[in-house]
Amino acid sequence: MKKIDELRQELSTKKEEVRGLLENDKVNEAEAKMPEVRTLETKIKLQSELDEAEEREVQNKLENRKDDSKMEKRTVDQDMEYRAIGKFLLGSEMTAEERASVNIGNSGAILPQGFVNQVQVLTDGFPSLKKYCHVIPTTTTSGKMPISSGSTSKKLAKLATDNEMVKEMITTKPVEYATEDYGKIIPVENSVLEDTTVDFFNSLIAPDFAECAVNSENEEIINIVEANSVEFEATDYKGIVKCLNTKVKPSLLKNTIILTNQSGYDYLDNLTDAKGRPLLNDSLAVEGGKTFKGREIVVLDDTELPAATDKKVFYIVNLYALIKFFDRKGYEIAVSKEAGFTYNQTFVRVIERFDTVKGDSRAAFKIEF
Structure with a gap:
């Protein structure tokens, strides 16, 4: 059983004792027990925070291991890519995996x-x-791409009536690149x-x-x-x-x-x-x-x-x-x-x-x- 579960069980027992005293009109005795109840509640709160911190620490270690594993894999893959390129450039024999990693x-x-x-x-x-x-x-x-040639009127037109503006708005032109x-x-x-x-x-x-x-x-x-x-x-x-x-x-x-x-x-x-x-x-x-x-x-x-x-x-x-x-x-x-x-x-x-x-x-x- 976890420490926090033991504390919760002890708190439950202590509260039952206080309730029993109150039912028997033993108010002073019940009041004398309340500091113990409050102390247990404080202990449970602190223990909960400690448990959460430990869980986060464990989770971070697991994530770091995953990241390290991914990084190690990326490093190995990258090393193989460059090594394969070196072999390709020199005309050396490559493994099937190395050949697959080289983009010609x-x-x-x-x-x-x-x-x-x-x-x-x-x-x-x-x-x-x-x-x-x-x-x-x-x-x-090479190819063509339409680009804006720069309109002098940068605004929307009423398509039903502003015919001249619509013409002016068609300001894209194809440019060739090579x-x-x-x-x-x-x-x-x-x-x-x-x-x-x-x-x-x-x-x-x-x-x-x-x-x-x-x-x-x-x-x-x-x-x-x-x-x-x-x-x-x-x-x-x-x-x-x-x-x-x-x-x-x-x-x-x-x-x-x-x-x-x-x-x-x-x-x-x-x-x-x-x-x-x-x-x-x-x-x-x-x-x-x-x-x-x-x-x-x-x-x-x-x-x-x-x-x-x-x-x-x-x-x-x-x-x-x-x-x-x-x-x-x-x-x-x-x-x-x-x-x-x-x-x-x-x-x-x-x-x-x-x-x-x-x-x-x-x-x-x-x-x-």
Whole structure:
């Protein structure tokens, strides 16, 4: 019998004693027994709390064992996936289970989701513009997709009478996309490739690939921004304020950012108001980020976003509206032994596929002064 059951039985007996005394008009004796009743009730309450705490502790241990078991299984599965890819790349013999774990692409093996996740984590450490765009996953290399071309009248029409408005509301247009291959070739010692592990892919391949991927994606995005931004004349930072207030439609303001380079950011970061307080504010959404008039400032290297000599450049742009980023999911890996034969190396090639297409350019302005 559990301790709490013994206490409950003792309490029941003690209460019967008190009731018997009361029935015989022995009030004083009954009152003398009541502290014992209250003490037992307190003991039962405390014992119940202890029992519940112990049950939770046992349950947590069981759950942790389940999680550890799942994690161990995931680790084993992931190790096997990477080991199988290594064997596939080297042309080594594989077990039936290993062959089943390798997803073959057009010209190589598709890297597992764990690698994709690792690249995503690493790209967050770079100034990636992709996350501000409208990212559209695709499983095909090319195709068409309808997108809004930007209506001047964003409201509903009375379908029975507002015929002209209905025509104006049909503002979608098909855009064509064709994803292209963007790759990175990495020379690897043959002995390293033969001992392929999760760490090989996530620690050696992923960091270099992630940085190169961000730079390539940024370049394509910047090309569209530069080609479709309308010039807005200004002589100082007040022009940025004027552009935000008068040119960007309120419906597009929410996702609008201020895109600049290091020199432009340094200029803004040194601005102060009449009381000497900085005009830039800490971003509530981005750790370590800054905002100007409520708009997030995104900073690129001077070489990535060049300005005219002795000038500073700023793009007031809603990248989500402007850029349709067609992202063909998955990274493909292949090798070539011939190119590095004399160095006892194997050249590892990792490929991603994407395309960037112009969308709604109503919130894209360039300021240079």
